[in-house]
Structure formats: structure tokens, C-alpha cells
Amino acid sequence: MSNGQALGAHTLSRISIFPSRSASQAPKITPLSILDAKAANVAAGAAFWVFDRSDQLSTDLLGSSLKETLNHYPYWAGELSFVKNVNPRDHACRFHRLQVKYGFPTDLGVNLIIAESAQPILSLVPDGSRSDVWDASQLPSATFIPDDPLPPAVKGSGVFVQITTFSDALVISVKIAHCLSDAHIIVQFMHNWVSIHRRAPLPFPPIFNPSLLDQAASGNTNAETPDASSTHGCPPFMVESTRIEGKMTRPLGMPMPWAEWDWAAPAQHYVVHFTREEVHNMWLDGTATQNQDGLSLSHLDTLLGFVWVLINRARDVAGTLQPVHLITMIGMRGRLLPDAFIRSPVILAGIARAGEGAALGALLHDMAYEDTLQRVWNGFVGRRHVIFTSWLRLGMYDVNFTGSKIRSENGVTSEIDTREGRPKYASSVMPRVDGILQITEARSGAGNERGRGQWWEGGVDVSLQLEPKVMESLVRDTILRKYRSCTTYGLQACSCDSSHCSGILDYDCNETATCQAALFDLIPRLRLFMLDFYSKPTTAASMSPTRRLCRYSGLRVT
Structure with a gap:
């Protein structure tokens, strides 16, 4: 009920x-x-x-x-x-x-x-x-x-x-x-x-x-055993080591970090509104400090990077031994499927490679042989994890049951949405757990949804679910409104307490075995932008190896 x-x-x-x-x-x-x-x-x-x-x-x-x-x-x-x-x-x-x-x-x-x-x-x-x-x-x-x-x-x-x-x-x-x-x-x-x-x-x-x-899965998914084509190129003396035993005595993959999630603790739900000026100024700051690698930086990239910084500061996880994780959804529409495809063709981004068709096809082939797919997680929640999902450009505020009819100049009657009939408020509903981040257009930006104009021009609503103390720290953070009054390219980095902020990112780490899920191609494009909020100017070489965060890589979001 x-x-x-x-x-x-x-x-x-x-x-x-x-x-x-x-x-x-x-x-x-x-x-x-x-x-x-x-x-x-x-x-x-x-x-x-x-x-x-x-x-x-x-x-x-x-x-x-x-x-x-x-x-x-x-x-x-x-x-x-x-x-x-x-x-x-x-x-x-x-x-x-x-x-x-x-x-x-x-x-x-x-x-x-x-x-x-x-x-x-x-x-x-x-x-x-x-x-x-x-x-x-x-x-x-x-x-x-x-x-x-x-x-x-x-x-x-x-x-x-x-x-x-x-x-x-x-x-x-x-x-x-x-x-x-x-x-x-x-x-x-x-x-x-x-x-x-x-x-x-x-x-x-x-x-x-x-x-x-x-059908987009690679190989023959109806065979009784997985396709062994991934062993092509493997040295002959190592082929035997690639075979999986018929009966596994230990679970595959990384154990869940249950100790990092207090599932019984309450999570607060707040919506933080950023104006179009704030979102654009974040982007100006991010693009002003990039970019020798030639990769473009979107408004969503910089907004997401900034919010992730806020969460990590509020959780006070900077300078510790363990990495933090930003997990996103990978949608198959636009990659493998048409836009109106029904069902739930999404996965959590738990892979550190580009989201190309061949890679996704191989991933689907691998999933086809899982005995119980529901037991395989590519993400987690809790103190060191954030799961991000985007509801951008879906037209949340274009849902209008009471549109009015107008007659165009050529005599053809057409139907349009009136601002009076638009929703006063629209929202997704997520499980109330620590570590949920969702972004959508604000109501004033509804006219820019579904491909019309820039999605951020009417402002953006960022929905956050975090532990109460973390939420209180985030909304009181002095950098939360850093971009409200900024109007030029020459934005200054935050002068935060180095004892609280230093050493969170190391962009030259190659220990990919410890890398978890995050955004394909988002970092290193955000590296200088995000580093500004954590430390005074420094070099990766000067950071303590024990305080490094391995480079994240993940889905390209635009």
C-alpha cells in the first residue's frame, strides 16, 4: 500500500x-x-x-x-x-x-x-x-x-x-x-x-x-562454454593458465567492501541548484587550465567533477590510503541500440576502457555465461563510493497533459506545450542510501530539454543522498558557491586547508589493477580542474605514493 x-x-x-x-x-x-x-x-x-x-x-x-x-x-x-x-x-x-x-x-x-x-x-x-x-x-x-x-x-x-x-x-x-x-x-x-x-x-x-x-554480444553466446578467442596471441606456454576450472572454489572478482557502507544509518536527500552562470563558469575554469592532451571538456564533465570534489571534501577522505570511486551508468542506446529501445539496457561502469562497440560486445559475451547475473555488481555505495546517474535531456519538464492548440499561418492546426501546463516539479525516486548522485535540468530550463538548446541554460538540479553529517558539511562548504560571482576566465583556485585537502589525486599512476569504475575519458580532462580544490600547486612526483589515488577512467559523458 x-x-x-x-x-x-x-x-x-x-x-x-x-x-x-x-x-x-x-x-x-x-x-x-x-x-x-x-x-x-x-x-x-x-x-x-x-x-x-x-x-x-x-x-x-x-x-x-x-x-x-x-x-x-x-x-x-x-x-x-x-x-x-x-x-x-x-x-x-x-x-x-x-x-x-x-x-x-x-x-x-x-x-x-x-x-x-x-x-x-x-x-x-x-x-x-x-x-x-x-x-x-x-x-x-x-x-x-x-x-x-x-x-x-x-x-x-x-x-x-x-x-x-x-x-x-x-x-x-x-x-x-x-x-x-x-x-x-x-x-x-x-x-x-x-x-x-x-x-x-x-x-x-x-x-x-x-x-x-x-545480438550485439561478441561470438556465439549459445555455446556451452565461453568463446576462447580472447586467448589469441597468448604465448603457448600460458594458454593453459587462461582456462577456467569447471568448478570454482572461490568467488570471481573483488569482494564487496561491506564495512564501508552502514546500511542501517539514515541518508539525507537534498537537491542543490546551480544556475546557468555557475555551470558555465565551472566549464570556463576547467577549460582555462586544460589541455595538452587535446580532449574536449563538456559542461557535464566539469559539473560532475566539481560535485564529486564537494562530496569527497565533505566525507573527509582526502589524503587517506584508499581510493574513492565514482561509478556511472553506461547506456547501450546510441551505442548498440536505437533510442526507443524498451527494457533496461544499462550497466554500471566498472571497466577502465573506452565504451566502444567492440568492448561492449565482449562484455555482453562475458555476461551471457554468468550463472547468476544478479550477483555480479559493478559498483557499490557507502563512504568511498558514489553512483551517478543522469536524467538529462529526457524532457522531464516537457510532460504536459494540458497543451493548447494554436493555428499556424498556413492554416494547419498544431499542438504545443504551454508553460502553464508544465509540471511544477518533477523528480526521479532513488533508494535512500548513502552515495547516490543524480543530475537533471531545473524547471526553468525545461524549454532546453530533448535536444533544444543547451541543457544547462536554465540551471541544473543536483540530487544528493548522503549521510547527515556529510550532507551538512557539503552544504556549508565555502566552495559550494565558488562560481556564483565568477564572470571571467581567470578564476582562482580555492585556498583550502592543505592538511584537509592535499594529495588526493595522482595523475601519473599506472597501477591499473587498483583502478575502480568512474567516467570513461573524464579524467585526465578534469585533472587540473579538480586538483585546484584539493591542494596548492604541486607536482605528482612530490606527492607521497601512499596518498595517491590511481587514475580513474570511465564513460565519456557530454
Whole structure:
């Protein structure tokens, strides 16, 4: 049931809905992809949108258009489960692979919840122009997101939609099993729902073909053993050492650093707003100090680097023996898949090489032979880890159910979004754990989303989940607003206490065996930019080897 008591919300109804054309759907059982299986235990994808009250946003009209929208997502109304008949000669049917069964009389449907509250909530919504730092607990997402467990852990609906009416607002929320959808598809689904609600053409016709991703894997993934082509070029006397024993007595990979994560400790959730001037000044500073390696530096590079610096300073991990880790998501869309590809084609970046098609294909081949993909993690949370995910350019604030019709000069009627119909606030919902970082456009920048203009021109919202003491230190850091008043290239490095900051980065370290996950190609492009915040000018050679952080490499983000 929904935890709406915090804002006085209570459930009016809860029903299972199905595509309006479900009777015409032929029954199907579709195996999901390699990466879908890996996401089986990942936290649900979830988000919510806060709108002004409107007659066009009645729950009846929204429910009706939602059923029509599900005609394009019939598999969401089916049953998600692990495969029933395990077959090691079929990579899609190995142990703990996933399937979705839909078009059957036993389909579970999409769970639609209607709730209401007599309380107002718009006064709780942050205003980017006034709210530099906002405590997100003021608007508890548990009010809008049902806490029902999701498949494949349990049998039940994999998709939940909740519509909650308040005295001054209406909130629409979506929660989906991560192996059925990621952030990209959740927002595309909302745009498609909007278009059907407004009788407009579908902007993102979904593509449901999980095998497309598996086809990108290198070699023959249906063979009983992995492809040995990676041994080509290996000296003959070492070939035997590359073979893996039939029965392993020890786990592969690096053990989880459980001691670094206090899972029982609370994590605070704050949203830090940066203006367009701040984001641009970060970039000016970063590009002013680069770059002999010829690599370009994006606004996201410098923003992400600056926020990571803030987190590490607040955690007081500088100058210690152990490395810190920045982990990002690698999306397969745009690399191996089309933009409207349905499912969850993302992995955590735990590899120190460029995210090219050949490398990703080899990685998929390796994953195809994992007995239980859900047990393989490429990232972690806690004191020395940050998991970063981007919701940029998805059009979070372009979700507008009440757009107005205008007549163009040539007499053709077209439909546009009005600023009055845009969400007052939109947010993803992440697990409340220490070490989560998410970036999206601020509301004032909505007109620059989905490829129109620069994503940062209207300001940026940075969502952080950290331990309370760390969060307090971060929001009080004197460099948090370092770039607010900067207007020129000649920006000065922060003059922080060297006993707190020195020695965090060593850019010439070649001990790649100790390198963890971070951003492909991001560092060394950020090396001088980030070093400014940790130490007075120095050389890598002068740093103590025991205080070095091995060079990170990771995904190129733009």
C-alpha cells in the first residue's frame, strides 16, 4: 500500500488495467536480454510529476488515456518471471534469466492507484530561483510511490501508476521493475501517454525486441562454454593458465567492501541548484587550465567533477590510503541500440576502457555465461563510493497533459506545450542510501530539454543522498558557491586547508589493477580542474605514493 499518510493522502481505488486492445494480442512469451537479467535485483525505476489542478487532468480521463497508451506496451501488463525451462545451450534460457509472458487470460495488468488528500502541497515544491539547497524530505516521495514489492522477486504487477489529487495539485507517479524499464523509457512512456491524452502523434514509438541487445554480444553466446578467442596471441606456454576450472572454489572478482557502507544509518536527500552562470563558469575554469592532451571538456564533465570534489571534501577522505570511486551508468542506446529501445539496457561502469562497440560486445559475451547475473555488481555505495546517474535531456519538464492548440499561418492546426501546463516539479525516486548522485535540468530550463538548446541554460538540479553529517558539511562548504560571482576566465583556485585537502589525486599512476569504475575519458580532462580544490600547486612526483589515488577512467559523458 502507498505510504501517503505524511501528506494526508489515502487510497480511493486500486485496480489492474490492461491495454484497450488486449483481446487482439496473440499470447507471447519473450525472453528478456542479458542486461535485463542483470537488473533483476536493482531498485525499481520510479519518478513523479507535480501539476497544477486542471479539468483536463481528471482521474477518469487520465485512466482512459493510460489504457490506450498500454496498447503500445502490452508486455507491461503481462507477467515478469525467471525462465521456467532452463537450457544451457540457449543464452536466453540459462539459470535465472528473465522472461515476460503477455497476451494470456492470466495477465496481471498494470496496477493503477487513485489517491487523494485535502492538503495543499505546492508550497513544498522547490523554486530553483530561490531554493539553492532544498531538503527533499519536505515532499516525501513515499506519498506518491506505492511500496509494493516487484517481480521477479514476487509474483505480481511489474508496473504501478498512481494519481494523487491534492487541494492545489495533482501528482502522477510511475514505478516499474528495473528490468522492464530504465529512466529513459519511463520518461518516454510519459511523453507517449501525454500525446495519446491530447490526441497527438506518438513521439516515441517503443521498440520491444530484447534480442537486439543480445545480438550485439561478441561470438556465439549459445555455446556451452565461453568463446576462447580472447586467448589469441597468448604465448603457448600460458594458454593453459587462461582456462577456467569447471568448478570454482572461490568467488570471481573483488569482494564487496561491506564495512564501508552502514546500511542501517539514515541518508539525507537534498537537491542543490546551480544556475546557468555557475555551470558555465565551472566549464570556463576547467577549460582555462586544460589541455595538452587535446580532449574536449563538456559542461557535464566539469559539473560532475566539481560535485564529486564537494562530496569527497565533505566525507573527509582526502589524503587517506584508499581510493574513492565514482561509478556511472553506461547506456547501450546510441551505442548498440536505437533510442526507443524498451527494457533496461544499462550497466554500471566498472571497466577502465573506452565504451566502444567492440568492448561492449565482449562484455555482453562475458555476461551471457554468468550463472547468476544478479550477483555480479559493478559498483557499490557507502563512504568511498558514489553512483551517478543522469536524467538529462529526457524532457522531464516537457510532460504536459494540458497543451493548447494554436493555428499556424498556413492554416494547419498544431499542438504545443504551454508553460502553464508544465509540471511544477518533477523528480526521479532513488533508494535512500548513502552515495547516490543524480543530475537533471531545473524547471526553468525545461524549454532546453530533448535536444533544444543547451541543457544547462536554465540551471541544473543536483540530487544528493548522503549521510547527515556529510550532507551538512557539503552544504556549508565555502566552495559550494565558488562560481556564483565568477564572470571571467581567470578564476582562482580555492585556498583550502592543505592538511584537509592535499594529495588526493595522482595523475601519473599506472597501477591499473587498483583502478575502480568512474567516467570513461573524464579524467585526465578534469585533472587540473579538480586538483585546484584539493591542494596548492604541486607536482605528482612530490606527492607521497601512499596518498595517491590511481587514475580513474570511465564513460565519456557530454
